[in-house]
Amino acid sequence: MSAADQIFAMLKESSQSGAPLYLQLRKSIEEAVNRGLIGPGDALPSERDIASKADISRVTVRKAVQDLVKGGILVQRHGSGTFVAPRMERVEQSLSRLTSFTEDMARRGMTVRSVWLDRGLYAPSPEEMMVLGLSSTELVARVARLRIANDTPLAIERASLSASVLPDPEAVGSSLYAALGMTGNRPVRAVQRISATNLGDADARLLEVPPGVAGLQIERISYLASGKVIEFTRSVYRGDAYDFVAELRLTEPGEEIRP
Template sequence: MQSNPLSDRKLLALAPDPNSPQSLMVQFYQKLKIAITAGYWLPNESLPTALQFAQLFDLPLATVQVVFDRLVGESWLLQTSTQYYQITPKIDQPMSHLSNFSDLLHARGFKAGSVWLKRETGEPDLEEEWRLKLKTGEKVSRLQRLRTANDQVVGYESTTLPSHILPNPDEVGASLYQYMHEHQLVIAKAMEEIDAYICDQAMAELCGFVPGQALLRLTRVSFLPNGRAFELTYSYFRSDYYRYVVEYN
């Protein structure tokens, strides 16, 4: 059942100020976006309709609809029907430090999950051998999985570690970082590369994405305190659900 915004006091904080030099549309857009990112609504909970917002704040319906359309275009909202909108699991990755994917989702109120596709050991390919600076004859363990937010696939992840660090990849449960913590594998430094990637047919079939869709590819190499590279991870995320936030001081 949809809540009645007229009885929801927290929505009154979104009311535009008629005495502000900014337009009512800009004010409503800014305040609604802040409310979405602050967790005013839980995942899968529908926002009040555009008509309800218009009536509550005495705004033209067209003004409210422009704001809704803008937030849909920016992937903050997902239109579920002709009337109702829900927030999306948009993930802000700060570049000042490494963040756990699950923690980022939990911070936004979403249930983080993963679906294992493959856990295996084998011979390294050229990229793995180069990135991890492996010696001749060293083997690797690979972990491949889909990353989900509220059971919706938002990305694909492939991680490789030297097999002497991860002899049995089946030992990794829901969290690779938990495994690292339990085995005193401390990330002292990490190098991360970010580039664009066009979803091909194989990735589309694997993740349920659209072929040709823009993805954000992250390539991360993590290092132990002794300087040894020990983790190579490729992550592919929907660009409408994932973004990097850079803060300069």
């Protein structure tokens, strides 16, 4: 079996890293399938064969194989053998979700940094009094920053919170949510509105684009478990340089595969 030998060769190659054995093996098999060394319908060597040739326990082999079965890449039949699953698209692990700014940028291989535009306590605007439920005698904490990816300004984030939950805005580190969480004010729910707007002069200048260019505006209201509004954030993204990607899913795909 040439294909099997190639798997073993790959395994040997990667066996220098300190990673767990079953992960190394899993990766080797996965690559063999991806490169087409073993195609859909082909049988893998038996678990015992792999185990003895690679000189590891069969349970370890099994752990690797079962991960791939769960991932839909392999199919096993009791008493028969292990086979490469018939073509079927890879089941995406991620459920419906919006990717966050930093996550998204990291995946695109960009380095992200932020510049503070504002951190301080102010008298609340009428809008802030409404949304955050403040009286005119209370103060509001405002935290604003410019998000920059690969030296290109990408977004402006302006958050408003009650001063009672963030008495010292200057102390906020790189993550606002971390600062909130550490004082026991972690939001558990949020409602987000995504719309489009033409950038005004000030925002356009910060984002280094001509005024009037289209921007993605996101308004988010975060709630505590008690239902109280804790934060209101309005962000503007450069429309020409950023887009939101959302993956949607309706139903679970069927699992049964019987030849």
